Amino acid sequence: MSRIAYVDGVYRPHSEAAVHIEDRGYQFADGVYEVIAVRSGELVDEAPHLTRLRRSLAELRIEGALADAPLKVVIREVVRRNAVVNGIVYLQVTRGAAPRDHGFPKVARPTLVVTARRSRAPDPRIVEEGVSVITIPDIRWQRCDIKTVSLTANVLGKQQAREAGAYEAWMVDAEGRVTEGTSTNAWIVTADNLVVTHAADHAILNGVTRQALIAVIRREGYGFAERPFTVAEAKAAREAFLTSTTADLMPVVAIDGQPVANGVPGLLSQKLRADYLARIAASA
Numbered sequence: 001m002s003r004i005a006y007v008d009g010v011y012r013p014h015s016e017a018a019v020h021i022e023d024r025g026y027q028f029a030d031g032v033y034e035v036i037a038v039r040s041g042e043l044v045d046e047a048p049h050l051t052r053l054r055r056s057l058a059e060l061r062i063e064g065a066l067a068d069a070p071l072k073v074v075i076r077e078v079v080r081r082n083a084v085v086n087g088i089v090y091l092q093v094t095r096g097a098a099p100r101d102h103g104f105p106k107v108a109r110p111t112l113v114v115t116a117r118r119s120r121a122p123d124p125r126i127v128e129e130g131v132s133v134i135t136i137p138d139i140r141w142q143r144c145d146i147k148t149v150s151l152t153a154n155v156l157g158k159q160q161a162r163e164a165g166a167y168e169a170w171m172v173d174a175e176g177r178v179t180e181g182t183s184t185n186a187w188i189v190t191a192d193n194l195v196v197t198h199a200a201d202h203a204i205l206n207g208v209t210r211q212a213l214i215a216v217i218r219r220e221g222y223g224f225a226e227r228p229f230t231v232a233e234a235k236a237a238r239e240a241f242l243t244s245t246t247a248d249l250m251p252v253v254a255i256d257g258q259p260v261a262n263g264v265p266g267l268l269s270q271k272l273r274a275d276y277l278a279r280i281a282a283s284a
């Protein structure tokens, strides 16, 4: 079955779908995106993803994007036309096409692209074994809370991780504190069983998975702190894990080649993962 993409009001074969060469997303990375998981035919946490999309658009002052109600219709139609039962939906909104000039164009209409593809949930064997991360300097700008398509530092960081045989790179600020992964949020469990992740300020993207997991942690009554942690603290942690829409909750068992605790997924990480997945299943 051939894939179908939605581009600016039209459903097209994926291989023929295209945007203008002067689209500002292409020329300036002047746009935002979201990735929403589809599990058992249901969109996971669509509402917080759309809330974050609106926030990102507002922060970049992109006006005139398709409203939520018609956008939801498009999302469902793209999922349906691609027969995605388990996979992801990708949405991208840019400021639109206009003659190249850094300042905002006087007349431009946002470009909306929506695609969907089938993909499997994370491989249970990888989850069982856990993954390794490396640490790298966080060289990004100061508004990492906006989900822009400007991902150069994240792309370079992920590639560095791959070349090092690691699953992810955790980015570290000038004070030696872990901000987040290149496409995931970073967490540790301290020796006294406190679950810790960076606060949702301008230094990180407030992951939708992160938000959902915090709700689970609060509901279950686990100790929790939103604060930065250092690389040294992470290496000495009882457990570590990462979260994202596509990874769910993935145990981290080594940092820079050094095992976290005894180098196997932590019990609390496994419990939180199960609780998180149960929440998705219950809301489907």
Ligand code: PLP
Residues within 6 Å of the ligand: 035, 154, 180, 181, 182, 183, 184, 185, 204, 205, 206, 207, 208, 209, 210, 243, 244, 245, 246
């Ligand atoms: N941090 C960054 C930099 C990301 O790119 C992502 C996801 O793409 C995340 C965190 C996790 O966010 P979410 O849980 O919404 O997928």
